[in-house]
Amino acid sequence: MxxxxxxxxxxxxxxxxxxxxxxxxxxxxxxxxxxxxxxxxxxxxxxxxxxxxxxxxxxxxxxxxxxxxxxxxxxxxxxxxxxxxxxxxxxxxxxxxxxxxxxxxxxxxxxxxxxxxxxxxxxxxxxxxxxxxxxxxxxxxxxxxxxxxxxxxxxxxxxxxxxxxxxxxxKSQNADLRLANFILSLCPPGEEQCRFRLPYDKRLIAALLGVKQETLSRAFAKLREHGVRTETRDILVESVSRLVAQCEHLGRAMRPPERTGRLTRDNAA
Amino acid sequence: MxxxxxxxxxxxxxxxxxxxxxxxxxxxxxxxxxxxxxxxxxxxxxxxxxxxxxxxxxxxxxxxxxxxxxxxxxxxxxxxxxxxxxxxxxxxxxxxxxxxxxxxxxxxxxxxxxxxxxxxxxxxxxxxxxxxxxxxxxxxxxxxxxxxxxxxxxxxxxxxxxxxxxxxxxKSQNADLRLANFILSLCPPGEEQCRFRLPYDKRLIAALLGVKQETLSRAFAKLREHGVRTETRDILVESVSRLVAQCEHLGRAMRPPERTGRLTRDNAA
DNA sequence: CGCCGGGTTGATTTCAGTCAAGCAACGTGG
DNA sequence: CCACGTTGCTTGACTGAAATCAACCCGGCG
The missing domain is CATH 2.60.120.10 (Jelly Rolls)
Structure with missing residues (x-):
């Protein structure tokens, strides 16, 4: 230094x-x-x-x-x-x-x-x-x-x-969803298709998302089927809006159809 | 209101x-x-x-x-x-x-x-x-x-x-460990054995720890074998120091014997 | 009573971690 | 220039943790 x-x-x-x-x-x-x-x-x-x-x-x-x-x-x-x-x-x-x-x-x-x-x-x-x-x-x-x-x-x-x-x-999202949101946060706003380079290596990204690098790799593989092409460190998002939609689906898929009860209405000591 | x-x-x-x-x-x-x-x-x-x-x-x-x-x-x-x-x-x-x-x-x-x-x-x-x-x-x-x-x-x-x-x-602890630490945070300092009542119901505690209530229940069951007696909402910690020791063991048990490499020394774009 | 809501327990599934192998890119030193 | 080790990344097979589904218990309380 x-x-x-x-x-x-x-x-x-x-x-x-x-x-x-x-x-x-x-x-x-x-x-x-x-x-x-x-x-x-x-x-x-x-x-x-x-x-x-x-x-x-x-x-x-x-x-x-x-x-x-x-x-x-x-x-x-x-x-x-x-x-x-x-x-x-x-x-x-x-x-x-x-x-x-x-x-x-x-x-x-x-x-x-x-x-x-x-x-x-x-x-x-x-x-x-x-x-x-x-x-x-x-x-x-x-x-x-x-x-x-x-x-x-x-x-x-x-x-x-x-x-x-x-x-x-x-607390509320699985690895795939967290990665998708992370990718979206890197997309320049307003563009439907975009191409960029990951700011740091995938080990770090994994740590940031709270998963192991192997898990991250598999998550990237899944996103590949939803219009996210990856080449080691370069990313191509074919359609941002489609990815956003997928995020909502992933989210919905995780939690059962529709929850009736909220987070409890419990009483304290 | x-x-x-x-x-x-x-x-x-x-x-x-x-x-x-x-x-x-x-x-x-x-x-x-x-x-x-x-x-x-x-x-x-x-x-x-x-x-x-x-x-x-x-x-x-x-x-x-x-x-x-x-x-x-x-x-x-x-x-x-x-x-x-x-x-x-x-x-x-x-x-x-x-x-x-x-x-x-x-x-x-x-x-x-x-x-x-x-x-x-x-x-x-x-x-x-x-x-x-x-x-x-x-x-x-x-x-x-x-x-x-x-x-x-x-x-x-x-x-x-x-x-x-x-x-x-x-990011770094499993459910059991998080619960143990939570319990410890409720123990009045300086006492080796203590008895108290949970401040709010277990659904809330589960949400706080980021797990489902069933998982929390099982976690309590495991702690029972380490000197934590529970009666629905009343807790008896037989030995605080023993629980602290157990926490360290639980932690050690999770990560393999001894890690050589740190979190990476990676380079950015 | 019977019917909750909160809690527990068991069986099963799903997700993520672990272990291990392999590959491509890169730099270094012969 | 190539052999080599390193490092980052990917994949596969397996294990383990936690979620899910479901039944049940039990202490109020209408």
């Missing part, structure tokens, strides 16, 4: 655009403006420039541990490019994937109190660039700037919504 | 204590101070009394819907006594339980922006009393009072930690 310069200028659109066009990862990081990150999109200039002074951009190769579950929180981390996987480590040592963060997503919920520790471990998946802001500075700024505070709150809300959705799918 | 008076005095320890001793639910609600709720424990008096003016206490019987997924957020809700179940409703109509809130827990993440909607449905489980604060007022106060803002943030953090733990257990 080597640290790069921290030229976090807050408004160099042209320079950034040039870098983006070139597609050079390092250059992108260099020219990236905090303003482009959802978390900082609506922050006042003053707060943002203070933040920029404190922020450090880092480029990591694959498999680098950014922080470990239980470590004291020293930095707020945002992903600029690449992917970071978050996982829980059980006392026994086995890891369960919780989520994968990409693009402009924040990794840890910015926390206030001191003596706080990370609730998960974070590790890069493929080459990745991130921004780190010292947690203490960040907390102080979040207190002072209403806009930043609101952004943090919104971020937490998004994260909660994501986790709730994950719990829902784990 | 009938609304009671909103006598939210902020410091009547003696009166509250008396009501508590009597154990009368209505009286408790009446005498309850916002100060007793974790969310408001450290708030400045001024903010708290403003809040108290806006807050309404309500007593509900079992099976009452507090709000529905997709409804615009009008109130921040905190549980005073009883239980509230939160669930997601799929388009097809089937419900999946996400969490159960009790004691002094908040139900929804307090949100700022207008036009926000509830991400889950909330319904009482057994007779329950709750406090409602209009969302708009609450948001304004949270902006103005740093202490309240911090409390909200802490609350969100707790909620995230809980959801992450639930995902972890769903």
């Amino acid at each position: 080597r640290s790069d310069m921290n030229d976090l200028t807050i408004g160099l659109g042209a320079r950034k655009a040039r870098a983006m066009r070139r597609g050079d990862r390092l250059k992108i990081a260099e020219a990236f403006s905090l303003r482009d990150l959802p978390l900082f999109a609506n922050i006042d200039d003053e707060t943002l420039s203070t933040l920029a002074l404190e922020a450090k951009v880092e480029s990591c190769e694959a498999g680098v541990t950014i922080f470990r579950q239980g470590d004291p929180i020293v930095s707020i981390v945002v992903v600029l490019s690449g992917f970071v996987k978050l996982m829980r480590i059980a006392p026994g040592g086995d890891e369960t994937l919780i989520a994968i963060r990409a693009n402009g997503e924040t990794i840890v919920e910015p926390v206030m109190g001191p003596d706080e520790t990370y609730g998960v471990s974070a590790e890069t998946v493929g080459p990745t660039t991130i921004v780190k802001v010292p947690a203490a500075r960040f907390a102080r700024l979040a207190k002072e700037s209403a806009a930043l505070g609101a952004a943090v709150e919104q971020d937490a809300k998004n994260r909660i919504a994501g986790l709730v959705a994950e719990i829902e799918s784990l | 009938r609304s009671d008076m909103n006598d939210l005095t902020i410091g009547l320890g003696a009166r509250k204590a008396r009501a508590m001793r009597r154990g009368d639910r209505l009286k408790i609600a009446e005498a309850f101070s916002l100060r007793d709720l974790p969310l408001f424990a450290n708030i400045d008096d001024e903010t708290l009394s403003t809040l108290a003016l806006e807050a309404k206490v309500e007593s509900c019987e079992a099976g009452v819907t507090i709000f529905r997924q997709g409804d615009p957020i009008v109130s921040i809700v905190v549980v005073l006594s009883g239980f509230v179940k939160l669930m997601r409703i799929a388009p097809g109509g089937d419900e999946t339980l996400i969490a159960i809130r009790a004691n002094g827990e908040t139900i929804v993440e307090p949100v700022m922006g207008p036009d926000e909607t509830y991400g889950v449905s909330a319904e009482t489980v057994g007779p329950t009393t709750i406090v409602k604060v209009p969302a708009a007022r609450f948001a304004r106060l949270a902006k103005e009072s740093a202490a309240l803002g911090a409390a909200v943030e802490q609350d969100a953090k707790n909620r995230i930690a809980g959801l992450v733990a639930e995902i972890e257990s769903l």
Whole structure:
């Protein structure tokens, strides 16, 4: 994990655009403006420039541990490019994937109190660039700037919504259905037919969906009969709407015709 | 759902204590101070009394819907006594339980922006009393009072930690193990042998653990052989430490002797 | 009484995990 | 350049866990 310069200028659109066009990862990081990150999109200039002074951009190769579950929180981390996987480590040592963060997503919920520790471990998946802001500075700024505070709150809300959705799918859908929904989430909106490349390897996808890779492979095989062509890592969805329809069928197939009773109307102690 | 008076005095320890001793639910609600709720424990008096003016206490019987997924957020809700179940409703109509809130827990993440909607449905489980604060007022106060803002943030953090733990257990533990951990979470800390009553019926517990009630029943049967006596709704844990040990064994039994490779060190697109 | 609703139990099926083999793509070193 | 090991992915045969279907028990309660 080597640290790069921290030229976090807050408004160099042209320079950034040039870098983006070139597609050079390092250059992108260099020219990236905090303003482009959802978390900082609506922050006042003053707060943002203070933040920029404190922020450090880092480029990591694959498999680098950014922080470990239980470590004291020293930095707020945002992903600029690449992917970071978050996982829980059980006392026994086995890891369960919780989520994968990409693009402009924040990794840890910015926390206030001191003596706080990370609730998960974070590790890069493929080459990745991130921004780190010292947690203490960040907390102080979040207190002072209403806009930043609101952004943090919104971020937490998004994260909660994501986790709730994950719990829902784990509890109520089988492997095939979860995969189908995952594929759909990758399809660019509005296109009936689409072709794209899986963002990360199938082991990771399996872990994300909560199944073994063999099971995932078989799930892909089933989807093949519903218009989803796969070639190792390239996906072709022949008809998005058809796949959506299939999802509903799969869902219906799982639960018997029509349920009469809801989830109980039981009484507590 | 009938609304009671909103006598939210902020410091009547003696009166509250008396009501508590009597154990009368209505009286408790009446005498309850916002100060007793974790969310408001450290708030400045001024903010708290403003809040108290806006807050309404309500007593509900079992099976009452507090709000529905997709409804615009009008109130921040905190549980005073009883239980509230939160669930997601799929388009097809089937419900999946996400969490159960009790004691002094908040139900929804307090949100700022207008036009926000509830991400889950909330319904009482057994007779329950709750406090409602209009969302708009609450948001304004949270902006103005740093202490309240911090409390909200802490609350969100707790909620995230809980959801992450639930995902972890769903992905990495079988039904027996999840039940064992659930039982352990109900045991009062520090006691080697304990006896208590399940907080809600077994259908709900099954939904919480993400299994069918039949499976839960069998899981209880297995635990019976490990020192957990059950009599419909009453539980006797003969030895907490023994149960903890069993959990580790169950965990070890699931995953083969010793894993060499970690979760992959794969590369992204 | 008889009729629930909640809980248990048993028989069977379905889904996903395990074990094991095999294949294609890739990089490395001879 | 090819032999080779590695890594990611797929497939098949089998096992095991949990869902399903169904019967039954038992403690209220009209």
